[in-house]
Amino acid sequence: MSEPLGAGVDEEPDSLGAFPRLNEAQRARFRAVGTLRDVVPGELLFREGDPNYDFFIVESGAVAIVEGYGHEQRVIAIHGQHRFLGELNLLTGSPPFLTAVVRDPGTVIQLPVERLREVVASDEELSNTILRAFLGRRSILIEKGAGVKLVGSRFSSDTQRLREFLARNRMPYHWMDLEDDEEADKLLQVLAIEPDETPVVIGGSGVLRNPSNAELGAVLGLGSRGAPPAMCDLVIVGGGPAGLAAAVYGASEGLDTQAIDGVAFGGQASTSARIENYLGFPTGISGSELAERAQLQARRFGARLVVPAQAVALTDLDTHFAVELTGGAVVNGRTIIVATGAQYRKLNVPGYADCEKAGCIYYAATLTEGMTCRDDPVVVVGGGNSAGQASMFLSKHAANVRLLIRGESLEKSMSRYLIKEIEEQAGIEVLFRTEIVELGVNGEPALETITVKDLASGEQRRLEAKALFVFIGASPHTDWLSDHVAMDEDCFLLTGRDVPDEQLERWNGERPLFLETSRRGIFAVGDVHSGSVKRVASAVGEGSMAVQLVHQRLAAPLN
Ligand SMILES: Cc1cc2nc3c(=O)[nH]c(=O)nc-3n(C[C@H](O)[C@H](O)[C@H](O)COP(=O)(O)OP(=O)(O)OC[C@H]3O[C@@H](n4cnc5c(N)ncnc54)[C@H](O)[C@@H]3O)c2cc1C
Numbered sequence: 001m002s003e004p005l006g007a008g009v010d011e012e013p014d015s016l017g018a019f020p021r022l023n024e025a026q027r028a029r030f031r032a033v034g035t036l037r038d039v040v041p042g043e044l045l046f047r048e049g050d051p052n053y054d055f056f057i058v059e060s061g062a063v064a065i066v067e068g069y070g071h072e073q074r075v076i077a078i079h080g081q082h083r084f085l086g087e088l089n090l091l092t093g094s095p096p097f098l099t100a101v102v103r104d105p106g107t108v109i110q111l112p113v114e115r116l117r118e119v120v121a122s123d124e125e126l127s128n129t130i131l132r133a134f135l136g137r138r139s140i141l142i143e144k145g146a147g148v149k150l151v152g153s154r155f156s157s158d159t160q161r162l163r164e165f166l167a168r169n170r171m172p173y174h175w176m177d178l179e180d181d182e183e184a185d186k187l188l189q190v191l192a193i194e195p196d197e198t199p200v201v202i203g204g205s206g207v208l209r210n211p212s213n214a215e216l217g218a219v220l221g222l223g224s225r226g227a228p229p230a231m232c233d234l235v236i237v238g239g240g241p242a243g244l245a246a247a248v249y250g251a252s253e254g255l256d257t258q259a260i261d262g263v264a265f266g267g268q269a270s271t272s273a274r275i276e277n278y279l280g281f282p283t284g285i286s287g288s289e290l291a292e293r294a295q296l297q298a299r300r301f302g303a304r305l306v307v308p309a310q311a312v313a314l315t316d317l318d319t320h321f322a323v324e325l326t327g328g329a330v331v332n333g334r335t336i337i338v339a340t341g342a343q344y345r346k347l348n349v350p351g352y353a354d355c356e357k358a359g360c361i362y363y364a365a366t367l368t369e370g371m372t373c374r375d376d377p378v379v380v381v382g383g384g385n386s387a388g389q390a391s392m393f394l395s396k397h398a399a400n401v402r403l404l405i406r407g408e409s410l411e412k413s414m415s416r417y418l419i420k421e422i423e424e425q426a427g428i429e430v431l432f433r434t435e436i437v438e439l440g441v442n443g444e445p446a447l448e449t450i451t452v453k454d455l456a457s458g459e460q461r462r463l464e465a466k467a468l469f470v471f472i473g474a475s476p477h478t479d480w481l482s483d484h485v486a487m488d489e490d491c492f493l494l495t496g497r498d499v500p501d502e503q504l505e506r507w508n509g510e511r512p513l514f515l516e517t518s519r520r521g522i523f524a525v526g527d528v529h530s531g532s533v534k535r536v537a538s539a540v541g542e543g544s545m546a547v548q549l550v551h552q553r554l555a556a557p558l559n
Helices: 024-033 088-091 113-121 123-145 157-168 182-190 213-220 241-252 289-299 354-355 366-371 383-396 414-425 535-553
Strands: 036-039 044-046 055-067 074-079 099-111 147-151 173-177 200-203 206-209 232-237 257-260 304-306 311-316 319-323 331-336 343-344 377-381 400-404 428-429 434-441 447-454 459-464 465-469 473-477 522-524
Touching: 024 055, 024 113, 024 123, 036 055, 036 343, 055 113, 074 182, 088 289, 099 113, 113 123, 113 182, 123 289, 123 366, 147 157, 147 182, 147 289, 157 213, 157 304, 173 182, 206 213, 213 257, 232 241, 232 319, 232 535, 241 289, 241 331, 241 535, 257 331, 257 522, 311 383, 319 414, 343 354, 354 434, 366 383, 377 383, 377 459, 383 400, 383 465, 400 434, 447 465, 459 522, 522 535
Parallel strands: 147 173, 232 257, 232 331, 257 304, 331 522, 377 400, 377 465, 400 428
Antiparallel strands: 036 099, 044 099, 055 074, 055 099, 147 200, 200 206, 311 319, 319 331, 343 473, 434 447, 447 459
């Protein structure tokens, strides 16, 4: 008889609270509402890609969590006595990435997700234990690359697009680079896929050949299910901290709320390795965890979160607004909150476009980038807090970090606590009065060297670098609004008192509310708002305040 899957594998230690054991009282609460059942080795409790799956607690015996069940059979974790199964997907309603197979015979408690929600809603400690475990498990899966397989060349822009989409949505995946992974070739041969059909995504639901983000998102179960309502009280465009805050407050205050995002909920904040200045988190919180928590919260209050859904145009239909999305779908709302944020600027130097195409230039420094650049020399450019945070984070993964700024010091643009941390970190060298002149690519092409110039002496030199991180300011995502609302000279949105009188012809002497744009019923919050301070806390504050004003506007006729 063959050995059961996971034989001889130890349970993972309970690092980061990802694998806690439930005590007798906690398990008794679940026993009271769930079903106790005996299980035997080889029995499947849920399978990768299942549209619905239950919550399980192991009373006795052990369960193996397996990637590629039935083929590669990679054991990711073992859950023994009193541990519970599942991951963040269970709460977001997405299919599981992995399969749960009984290893040792025993008994499990099984209950549907709705029951789990009811139990944890009345028990704060249990709720925190389970949420912390699920968030921790997601990070572990991302680090292990356990999930769908993405096979594609690092030089393909579609591979880059899919990698960004998966990473921004915090989807665990294993990337097999066609350029240097022999296993990738073998896998393509087995599946009879030609290299020119790549990139391909391989998972529980089969093979997707160069899918669009929307196709991949649908397979992974991202966003809301079911047809959208014909009309919403509030449509929020952009799902960063500002949009998510508006979704939480809008839905919790009884508004029929729909939030859409073109790439992933969480926005720029979710690309921040550690946010240290957000109220209530004295030891900091990772941007992705903040975003995941906010999404769960918004969904719990009944907000519809739809991703990927890129707004491309807006029409004012007098009684309401129609937001047109890529692909032609339309979302209708009586009021709109624009929370589309801003995008980081690029450098205009030779070699930049090639390096960007080759995936050697980054605008965020998260675990994904940290792993990609592990033990490589990297360069960070920019003098603000995001450049400082990125340098600190990368110094834990890269061989060395050089932080380039054009000015004489960091004092004007960076928080004091970060400057101190950078000064104390041996792995970071700060080069003042320095600008990039050229990026040197090798034959592949991939970044190899960065030529920099000392602005004081004019002297040039080459730095060895495999990756460049760019944090040099931003421009707003407002193209889709064309001339519907008043903007400042940089195309950030003007609101309230800042809207010039000549833009208010149809207002009959009235003025826009605070955070309301030059068009009644359209509000602007967060980084897209002219004069915003570009902080998570202010984005969240504006998102929540705008909902109060939406109530006022809904009570008064729009036109
Ligand atoms: C690396 C990094 C570190 C940072 N660290 C900190 C920190 O420590 N503390 C701090 O306070 N701030 C920090 N910031 C700044 C902070 O993240 C931003 O100020 C904040 O995210 C702004 O929130 P927002 O919701 O206005 O916009 P964003 O976070 O930019 O979100 C905008 C969202 O809108 C979506 N979108 C854009 N156009 C469209 C469209 N047409 N249709 C649909 N969706 C669209 C985007 O996909 C995005 O998800 C950091 C930023 C970065 C990049």
